[in-house]
Amino acid sequence: MRIPKCASVFGVNDGLISNASLIMGVAGAAAGNSVILLSGVAGLLAGAFSMAAGEYISMRSQREMFEYQIGLEKEELDQYPQEEAAELALIFAAKEPVGLEESKRSGSGRQAA
Numbered sequence: 001m002r003i004p005k006c007a008s009v010f011g012v013n014d015g016l017i018s019n020a021s022l023i024m025g026v027a028g029a030a031a032g033n034s035v036i037l038l039s040g041v042a043g044l045l046a047g048a049f050s051m052a053a054g055e056y057i058s059m060r061s062q063r064e065m066f067e068y069q070i071g072l073e074k075e076e077l078d079q080y081p082q083e084e085a086a087e088l089a090l091i092f093a094a095k096e097p098v099g100l101e102e103s104k105r106s107g108s109g110r111q112a113a
Contacts, residue, residue, distance in 0.1 A: 019043045
């Protein structure tokens with residue numbers, strides 16, 4: 001799985017800011033060095049587990065949604081093959097600068113494959 005650069009930058013930025021704030025708050029309470037260090041490590045672990053759990057749930061729900069959509073398209077393809085071929089031709093025509101007739105030929109060739 002490839003993580004976009006902006007998500008990585010935001011994640012690192014969020015982790016650094018929240019953990020630095022936690023450490024400064026604990027240090028401001030005049031706690032000892034070992035307490036400050038323990039708080040920083042605990043904050044890092046909590047943030048890492050939280051981000052991992054959130055990413056896992058996000059990817060899982062996205063995968064379930066795509067699997068559901070693929071299932072719907074398979075059912076539609078079985079029930080309405082001509083209409084689906086026409087829909088595919090329109091999609092190709094919208095994405096590629098070719099005519100609708102060329103898209104229909106391209107779509108019907110790909111459907112048979």
